[in-house]
Amino acid sequence: MNNNTYKDKYFSVVGDSISTLEGYNPDGYKVFYHGERQELSDVHSPDDTWWGKVVSRLGGKLLVNGSWSGSWVAKLPDRDELFPSGCSDERTSRLHRDGIMPDVIIVYLGTNDFMFGVSPVYNGDIQILKEQSFTYAYDLMLDKIKKNYPDAEIFCCTLCTAYMEKDPSFFFSEKRWNSTMEEFNAIIRSIAEEKSVHLIDLYTHGTAYDSMEGCHPTAKGMETLAELMIKEMGK
Numbered sequence: 001m002n003n004n005t006y007k008d009k010y011f012s013v014v015g016d017s018i019s020t021l022e023g024y025n026p027d028g029y030k031v032f033y034h035g036e037r038q039e040l041s042d043v044h045s046p047d048d049t050w051w052g053k054v055v056s057r058l059g060g061k062l063l064v065n066g067s068w069s070g071s072w073v074a075k076l077p078d079r080d081e082l083f084p085s086g087c088s089d090e091r092t093s094r095l096h097r098d099g100i101m102p103d104v105i106i107v108y109l110g111t112n113d114f115m116f117g118v119s120p121v122y123n124g125d126i127q128i129l130k131e132q133s134f135t136y137a138y139d140l141m142l143d144k145i146k147k148n149y150p151d152a153e154i155f156c157c158t159l160c161t162a163y164m165e166k167d168p169s170f171f172f173s174e175k176r177w178n179s180t181m182e183e184f185n186a187i188i189r190s191i192a193e194e195k196s197v198h199l200i201d202l203y204t205h206g207t208a209y210d211s212m213e214g215c216h217p218t219a220k221g222m223e224t225l226a227e228l229m230i231k232e233m234g235k
Contacts (some may be wrong), residue, residue, distance in 0.1 A: 007059035012095035012102035012152075013051050014086060014145070015067035015109055018216060021049055024062075026094060030069040030084075032216060041212050042219040050217070051106070053226035058233070063102050064095050073109050074118045074137040075129060087137040092144035095152075102149055106200070106229075107141070108157040110134070111215065114184045117177035121187075135187050142195045154197040155233065158185040158204070162211035162221065170214055200232040 013019050017032035024046060025031055033043050046052030046062065055062050073086040082088035086109045095102050112118075113134050122133035130136040145154060159181050164170040174181045185203045192199045205228055209221035217225060 004059070006104060009058075009060045009103035010063040010100055011051070011055045011060045011104045011106065012064040013062075013067055014091065014095065014105065014107045014141075015051075015065070016071050016112055017067070017069035018111065019049070019051055019065065019067035019108055020069050021046065021052075021065070024065050025067055026064070029067070030071075032069040037212075037216075041216065043217070043222060048219045048222055050108075050222045050225035050229065053223065054106070054229050054233075057226070057230060060104065063100060064097050066091060066095050070112060071109070072113045072116070072118060072137075073141055074113050074134055075131040077132065082131060085131075085137065087131060087141040087144070089144065092141060093148050095145070095149060102152050104155070105145060105149060105152045106155045106157065107145070108200075109141075110138070110159055110184055110188065113137075114159055114179065114181055115176055115215070117179070120179050120183045134184060135191070138187060138191050139195075142191060142197065146195065146197075154195075155200050156188055156192045156197055157200040157229070158188050158202050160202040160225065160228075161208040162214055162217070163208045164212075164214060165210045165218070165220065172208065172214060198233070200229050202228050202232070205231075 020031040022034035038044050068084045071084050075085050083090045119133045121135045122130045161172045209224040210218045
C-alpha cells in the first residue's frame with residue numbers, strides 16, 4: 001500500500017462493543033471498554049484499539065467512532081424504534097463532526113447479530129419485521145451511509161473468530177442458533193459487492209484474535225485485527 005494513500009484523511013467507524021472505548025464515542029453511546037474491562041483487556045487508549053492502530057499507521061485522523069456496545073445491524077426486538085441498531089437513521093448519519101465529512105468509513109458490525117440468532121434473511125414471517133433480518137438491515141444500513149456520505153470510501157468487515165490465550169480449552173463455535181458465521185459473512189461480501197464498497201475479509205485469513213471471553217479482543221487481539229485490516233485495505 002502507498003503509505004500516503006490515507007495520510008491526513010478523516011476516518012469514521014461504525015461498530016459495536018468491540019470498537020468502543022471510554023471517551024472516544026458520542027455522548028450517550030453505550031461503551032464496553034471502560035473501568036475494570038480496560039484493565040482486564042489491557043485496552044486503555046486508542047493506541048490499544050484496532051481502529052486507533054489502523055488510523056495511526058495509515059497516517060489518518062479519527063473523526064467519529066460511532067460504535068455502540070451491544071448493538072446489532074438489525075432492529076433489536078425489544079425496541080419500538082430502529083435506534084441504536086446499525087441500520088437506524090441516527091447511526092448512519094452521525095459520522096461527521098463540526099462540518100467535516102469522513103473520507104473513509106469502516107463498518108465492523110454484525111457480531112451480535114450472529115451471536116444472538118438474528119435471522120440471516122427475511123423469511124416472510126408476518127410476526128417479524130424485515131429490519132429484524134440481517135440481509136435487509138445490512139443492505140439498508142449501507143444505502144443510508146452511502147446516501148449521507150456519497151464521497152466517502154467505505155469498507156465493510158466480515159466477522160472473525162476468537163480464542164482465549166488465558167484459557168486454551170476454550171472453543172469458538174462458528175455455529176450459533178441455526179446459522180453459521182460464514183452465512184453472515186457471505187451476506188456481507190455479497191452486499192459489499194452489490195453496493196460497490198470495499199471488503200475487508202477478516203474471516204478469509206483463518207486467523208482468530210485473542211479475546212477476554214471469546215468475543216471482546218484483548219490488546220493482543222486488537223493488534224491482530226489491525227494487522228488483518230491494514231493488509232486487506234492494501235489489496
